[in-house]
Amino acid sequence: MSSSTVVQFNIQIGDELTFNVKPLLNEVKHALDKLIETGQSTVIDLRSIPLAPGEEEKILNVLGLGEVQARLDALGLSEVIETRYAGVWIVTHYNDDDHIISRFIEVTSMPEILCSQTEDIMAAYSRLGLTLNDEQKNNVEDS
Amino acid sequence: MINDSNRDKTLGETLREQGISRRSFLKFCATTASMMALSPAMIPKIAHALENARRPSVIWLSFQECTGCTESLTRAHTTTIESLIFDFISLDYHHTLQAASGHAAEQARETAMEENYGKYLLIVDGSIPMDNPGYSTIAGISNYDMLMDTAKGAAAIVAVGTCAAYGGIPHAKPNPTGAVSVGDLIKDKPIINVPGCPPIPVVITGTLMQFLTFGSLPELDHIGRPKAFYGKSIHDRCYRRPFYDKGLFAETFDDEGAKKGWCLYKLGCKGPTTYNACATTKWNDGTSFPIEAGHPCLGCSEPDFWDGGSFYKALSMPTENITRTVIYTAAGAAAAGVALGAMNRHKKNQAVATHNRTSIDDLKK
Ligand code: SF4
Ligand code: SF4
Numbered sequence: 001m002s003s004s005t006v007v008q009f010n011i012q013i014g015d016e017l018t019f020n021v022k023p024l025l026n027e028v029k030h031a032l033d034k035l036i037e038t039g040q041s042t043v044i045d046l047r048s049i050p051l052a053p054g055e056e057e058k059i060l061n062v063l064g065l066g067e068v069q070a071r072l073d074a075l076g077l078s079e080v081i082e083t084r085y086a087g088v089w090i091v092t093h094y095n096d097d098d099h100i101i102s103r104f105i106e107v108t109s110m111p112e113i114l115c116s117q118t119e120d121i122m123a124a125y126s127r128l129g130l131t132l133n134d135e136q137k138n139n140v141e142d143s
Numbered sequence: 144m145i146n147d148s149n150r151d152k153t154l155g156e157t158l159r160e161q162g163i164s165r166r167s168f169l170k171f172c173a174t175t176a177s178m179m180a181l182s183p184a185m186i187p188k189i190a191h192a193l194e195n196a197r198r199p200s201v202i203w204l205s206f207q208e209c210t211g212c213t214e215s216l217t218r219a220h221t222t223t224i225e226s227l228i229f230d231f232i233s234l235d236y237h238h239t240l241q242a243a244s245g246h247a248a249e250q251a252r253e254t255a256m257e258e259n260y261g262k263y264l265l266i267v268d269g270s271i272p273m274d275n276p277g278y279s280t281i282a283g284i285s286n287y288d289m290l291m292d293t294a295k296g297a298a299a300i301v302a303v304g305t306c307a308a309y310g311g312i313p314h315a316k317p318n319p320t321g322a323v324s325v326g327d328l329i330k331d332k333p334i335i336n337v338p339g340c341p342p343i344p345v346v347i348t349g350t351l352m353q354f355l356t357f358g359s360l361p362e363l364d365h366i367g368r369p370k371a372f373y374g375k376s377i378h379d380r381c382y383r384r385p386f387y388d389k390g391l392f393a394e395t396f397d398d399e400g401a402k403k404g405w406c407l408y409k410l411g412c413k414g415p416t417t418y419n420a421c422a423t424t425k426w427n428d429g430t431s432f433p434i435e436a437g438h439p440c441l442g443c444s445e446p447d448f449w450d451g452g453s454f455y456k457a458l459s460m461p462t463e464n465i466t467r468t469v470i471y472t473a474a475g476a477a478a479a480g481v482a483l484g485a486m487n488r489h490k491k492n493q494a495v496a497t498h499n500r501t502s503i504d505d506l507k508k
Contacts (some may be wrong), residue, residue: 043183045176050422052382053435074167093170099428102177113173117165 020051021058028063028088031107035087041108056103063088063105070114076101080111155194168193175356178349180371180420192356199355200259201266202252202293203237206286207279207313207322208269212304213239215341216348235263238281249282256296264354265297267325270306270313274321290328299333299360300325303347305443308336308367315449326367333360336367340443343424346372366446368418377414377440380422383407396437407434411455413442 024044031042046056063083072078077094089106091113152160158168172190176183205213217240234240235255238248255263267290272278276285284292294300302325305311313322326334337350350369353361361369378384386392386406393400393407406412414422417440421432434440439455442448 043186045183047177047429048180048423050380050382053431055382072166072170074164074170078170091173093174102174104173104177104183113166113169117169119159119165123159123164 020049021055021062024049024059025062028085028105028107032085032087035107035109041106044105044107046103046105060090063090072113074113078113080114152198153194154196154198157198175349175352178345179353179356180349180424189356196355196358200255200263201234202255202263202297203234203240203266203268204281204286204289204293205237205239206267206269206271206290206307207320208304208306209312210239211341212268212307212347213237215339215344216303245282249284252293256293260296262298263296264351265293265300266303266351267300267307268303270310270322270324271328272313272320273323274319278320287328290325294329294332297332299335299354300329301335301337301350301354302326302367303337304342305338305340305446305448308338309446311338311340312449314447334367335360335363335369338368338373338444338446339419340441340448342444343372343420343426345424346420364418368444372420372424373418373444375418377417377419377422377434378412381414381434382422383434401437407437407439409457410439411453411457412439413445413448413451413454414440417442417445417448419444 027044031044034040034042046059051059063085066082066084066086068080068082070080072080076096077098079090079092079094081090081092082088083090087107087109089108089111091104091106091111092100093102095101155168169186169190172186172193173183175193176186176189179189181189236248236252238244241248241251243251269279269286271286271290273287276287279286281289302308306313306322307325310318310322310324310327313320314324326336335350335354337347339346349372350361353369353371361371364370364373378387381387383404383406386404387408391400391403391405392409393405394409395401396410401410408415412434414434421440422434425432425435441454442451445451
């Protein structure tokens with residue numbers, strides 16, 4: 001079969017197909033406005049919006065990469081990226097097989113998942129305490 | 144399967160014991176919210192509810208089915224998250240997945256029922272044959288007897304897949320086994336229908352999580368489906384919709400229109416009368432969904448989809464008038480969509496009465 005006879009199902013991304021890109025970017029702008037005016041954060045679930053093939057990439061391209069790129073190792077990988085628009089973050093969660101399981105646009109000064117969590121801090125405190133106790137015991141035994 | 148030491152613990156306690164950090168838990172909650180099709184604003188509420196949720200007992204019965212629904216669920220792409228859910232629920236009986244068989248398996252079901260009477264969640268896939276109980280039995284017990292016996296002590300029933308929800312393919316004409324749905328037999332228990340052939344994996348887990356998280360039934364539509372997933376038609380959320388609105392249709396599977404990704408309505412797309420989450424949730428790790436791959440929607444999450452006429456015949460053509468209204472006004476577009484939906488439903492009901500076969504000519508047209 002010559003390559004010209006192969007039926008191609010790839011969808012042409014004409015302007016008419018990108019009907020959800022602009023409204024979404026406008027929503028991001030409104031969310032930034034709200035953040036500036038009231039300090040309130042907004043989270044947009046990218047998986048809840050009907051997007052044509054290529055539209056998610058288009059949105060990510062427009063938002064671009066900014067100064068912060070963080071990788072978290074929490075139940076699989078997560079990426080937290082500040083876009084070129086400060087205050088607009090892309091949070092992507094992956095599973096163990098590196099497949100995207102959820103993706104959000106967060107409009108906030110700091111995505112919650114980046115902050116150390118109170119419960120984890122408390123657990124860390126007692127863990128560190130135990131480690132120091134062990135150390136002390138070992139030192140006493142050694143001397 | 145049953146781990147009694149975990150039974151009385153909350154999910155928060157169980158996760159902490161497993162060394163799962165709060166940060167991981169937040170990721171779990173964010174993904175769960177997305178899975179449940181809930182607004183991200185609900186994440187703190189979900190976190191709070193999940194933190195305090197107790198481990199429920201789940202009994203899963205499989206009747207006349209192809210195991211596609213269980214396959215769909217166990218191939219779910221959010222492996223880490225799903226395995227957490229499975230660790231959390233106590234799946235006390237599932238004859239395809241459990242190691243035990245025969246009397247030991249039935250014993251597990253009876254023990255789970257006794258210990259959790261009135262509280263366990265019953266999941267059913269497959270339809271129930273009413274013509275001859277011998278068509279489908281488990282450990283010598285007919286599907287009907289097992290369903291009625293197990294349903295008695297259930298807090299709620301989830302009918303997974305179009306077969307359990309509406310009879311599905313076994314129920315298709317001429318229905319040789321006299322197949323009926325769970326809802327046809329049980330009237331005194333809350334039933335959540337999660338149809339699809341098979342249902343999208345995250346729609347199954349999302350529905351379960353909603354019940355487990357909030358301990359209440361999700362809001363259901365007129366045929367028992369959770370509105371969060373089945374509240375919008377495929378057509379409402381289809382990315383090919385702008386072509387439909389402009390009257391640009393593929394006429395065959397390989398014409399210019401098909402290659403340009405135009406609307407598949409004339410190739411038999413049932414998107415306008417089908418309510419499901421495919422257009423946003425998508426399939427295979429969120430890769431795409433049938434319409435994105437160039438094939439019309441078959442309407443698999445609707446009752447009698449198998450008898451709704453040929454998969455490749457448009458049930459009714461958009462008329463000149465409808466197309467024009469759609470082009471002129473956005474409000475018109477919505478109204479035309481409703482009109483078309485009603486027309487299609489009528490045609491579909493007619494088609495159901497007379498079982499149609501798909502011919503080679505249908506595919507060539
Ligand atoms: S008819 Fe089918 S392909 Fe066309 S817009 Fe509706 S759902 Fe999409
Ligand atoms: S696109 Fe239609 S037929 Fe295909 S899985 Fe979704 S609802 Fe079922």
